[in-house]
Amino acid sequence: MGRSPIRTLQLGMGWFGEQSGGLNRVYFELLRHLPRVSVKVRGLVAGSATIAEQTGGRVRAFAPVNAPLWQRWRGVRREMAILTADYHPQLVVSHFALYTYPVLGQIKVPLVVHFHGPWADESAVEGGRGAARIIKKSVEAAVYRRARRLICLSQAFAVLLVERYGVDPARVRIVPGGVDAGRFEGVPDRANAREQLGWPRDRPLVFAVRRLVRRMGLEDLIEAMVDVRRRVPDVLLLVGGRGPLLDELTARINSLGLGDHVRLLGFIPDEALPLAYRAADITVVPTVALEGFGLIAVESLAAGTPTLVTPVGGLPEVVRDLSADLVLPSTGARALAEGISATLRGGIVLPDTNACRAFARERYDWQTIATRVHSVYAEAMK
Incomplete structure (x- = not known):
């Protein structure tokens, strides 16, 4: 007997084709894969009118991303009213508190929240002011109080949700993010991947792809390369991503004399990421704060490349069952330098290509994740 279809209205932040970021990526993939497990989806996000064209009307923009907040709130209330009348959702699903808060009064069915991270705390780490943080946390708390179930990407974020927002743990469920494993199956071997990207074929390559903001740990990673260079003289760190720290990094x-050993690549298109992961000897995720899951780590494993991670948030949960050696003992330049150097010099034996790929496919394939999400949605409707 098949599952009963569930009609959901999914309130997102932005559309992944227009805005990068982990939240938008998870939202995008869930809306692709949930219909395959009997979850009907309609979505509202901030963005352009072309989103409706790209999705056959399943996802619509309620206002441009850069519109004043009052316009975005008015837009989401207007579109919420239209969809509720025409589509009659059985469940409303929130991915971003800011765009759920203004429609709380319009929600007459159960609410499920995908908790992607503490919005207020993330803003504070990246330089947000005190008053703004208080307002953001109040918005979050109001939305989370209304939720019948809250889905966290990791045990670490489940604990944070309970401790910082006072959410009843009985309402919290853990479902990690996922990866489209099939997208990585045709990736060539390391030498060919490097050739296609124009990357050096005769140097040990370390890869990181991160937004260039404070909590990502890129300052530590660059500092670590001073020591790594002494131990592995021909090493090259390649960093993909863009953000406000570009000039500072x-x-x-330059000040550390690493011009021949560290390159900032700028934005890497999503379609090029499988090659980039595969071309590297190792991928590094050097986060220092508030990492709820670690999609980069999973994608790298799916491409067959092991990933070193700092012991922050949900990162250890992603990789430790594959190999405990993938989790560094601490954050900071010293731990990064030791781990990278030991790995490149053979002091740490890491999982091979096949083991990495099999682990990612078996544990994190989106079809498996979507099935688990369906179960939480069904539970919320009882």
């Missing part, structure tokens, strides 16, 4: 690279 560039200056740090």
Whole structure:
């Protein structure tokens, strides 16, 4: 007997084709895969009118991303009213508290929240002011109080949700993010991947892809390369991503004399990421705060490349069952330098390509994740 279809209205932040970021990526993939497990989806996000065209009307923009907040709130209330009348959702699903808060009064069915991270705390780490943080946390708390179930990407974030927002743990469920494992199956071997990207074929390559913001730990990673270079003289760190720290990181690279050993690549298109992961000897995730899951780590494993992670948030949960050696003992430049150097010099034996790929496919394939999400949705409707 098949599952009963569930009609959901999914309130997102932005559309992944227009805005990068882990939240938007998870939202995008869930809306692709949930219909395959009997979850009907309609979505509202901030973005352009072309989103409706791209999705056959399943996802619509309620306002441009850069519109004033009052316009975005008015837009989401308007579109919420239209969809509720026409589509009659059985469940409303929130992915971003800011765009769920203004429609709380319109929600007459159960609410499920996908908790992607503490919005207020993330803003504070990245330089947000005190008053703004208080307002953001109040918005979050109001939304989380209304939720019948809250889905966290990791045990670490489940604990944070309970401790910082006072959420009853009985309402919390853990479902990690996922990866489209099939997308990585045709990736060539390391030498060919490097050739296609124009990356050096005769140097040990370390890869990181991160937003260039404070909590990502890139300052530590660059500093670590001073020591790594002494032990592995021909090493090259390649960092993909863009963000407000670009000039600061560039200056740090130059001041440390790492111009031949660290390159900032800028934005890497999503379609090029499988090659980039595969071309590297190792991928590193050097986060220092508030990492709820670690999609980068999973994608790298799916491409067949082991990933070193700091012991922050949900990162250890992603990789430790594959190999405990993938989890560094601490954050900071010293731990990164020791781990990277030991790995490149053979002091740490890491999982091979096949083991990495099999682990990612068996544990994190989106079809498996979507099935688990369906179960939480069904539970919320009882």
